[in-house]
Amino acid sequence: MKQSLFIFLLLGAINNAFAQIGHTIYDTHQYNKGLYKSFEEFRNNEPSETGNIVIKGKTTAAQFYLLSPATELVAVGNDGKEHKIKKYWGYCDGTNLYVRDNGLQKIEEVGYYCLYQVRAITASTPNAATGGMVFSNTPPAVVSKKVINLVTGNFYDLTLYNMKKFILPQDSALIREFYQDPRNKERLVYYIQKFNQRNTPNW
Template identity: 60%
Template structure:
C-alpha cells in the first residue's frame, strides 16, 4: 500500500512538473491571450485577465508634450466602450507577447534573454523655413534594444558593456569568442541569439 502511494505521488509530481513546463512561455508553442499582471504571469504563460483588447496609438504631440507612452492598452466591454488598462506588466494577442515599457513592445525573441525594441520620440520637432514656407518636421524617434532575463525578470539595455559584464560571463566560451571578435560591437543581437541557442534557463 505504501509503495502504491509513493508511486502515485511520484507520478503526480512528474505530471505536474511536465504540465508546468509545457505551459511556460519559454517552452510553449501556443501563447495564451490576455493581460499579464506580473512578470510571473508572463513567464508561466498564464495571463490572469482576458477580454477584447485594443492597442491605441498616441500622437507624437501627446508623447512629447504630455510625456505619454506611444500607445495604450484598452479593454472593450460588452457595450463596446473602451477602458484604459492600468497596473499591468504586458499582454499577449495569442500570436505574440508584449512588454509594457514606454508603451507596448513586441518580443522579437523569447529565450533565456527575451529581446525587444523600445520606440520613443525624444524631442519636439523643429520648424524649418525654406523660401518663406514653414515645414513642420516629423519628430525625431529613437529605437533602443533591451533584453529581459526570463529567470529573474531583470531588464538590461542591449549594450556592449552589459553584454560583456552581466550576460555573457554565464557562458565563458562564448564570452571568450565575443572578446576576440573585432566586430563584436556590431553584433550584439547575434551574441544574444547565440547565447539563447547555447543555454537553457534553470528555474
C-alpha cells in the same frame, strides 16, 4: 511493494514538473490571450485578465508634444465604451507578446533572454531665436534594444557593458568568443540569439 510505490510517486512528480514547465511562455507553442499583471504571469503564460482588450496607437504629435508613449491598452466594455488600462506588466493578443515599456513593445524573440526594442520620439530642444517655439519636422523615433531575463525578470539595455557584466558571464565559452570578436559591439543581437540557443532557463 515499497519500491514500486516509490517509483510510482517519483514518476508522478516528474510528470507534474514537466506539465508545469510545459505551460511556461518558454516552452509553449500557444500563448494565452490576455493581460499580464506581473512578470510571473507572463513567464507562466497565465494572464490574469481577459476580455475585449485592444492596443491603440497614439499620434505622432501626441508622442512629440505630450511625450506620450506610442501605444496604450484599452478595455472595451459591453456598452462599447473604452477604458484605459493603467496597471499591467504586458499583454498577449493570442499571437504576439508585448511588454510594457514606454507603451507596448512587441517581444521579438522568446528565450532565456527575451528580446524587444523600444521606439520613442523625443522632444526637440527649443530654439532661443524663435522664442522657444519648435518649427522643425517631428524627429524620427529613437530605437533601443532591450532584453528580459526569463529566470529573474530583470531588464537590461542591450549594451556592450551589460553583455560583459550581466548577460554573457553565465556562458564562459561564449563570453570568450565575445571578447575576441572585434565587431562585438555591432553584433549584440547575434550574441543574445546564440546565448539563447546554447542555454536553457533553469527554473
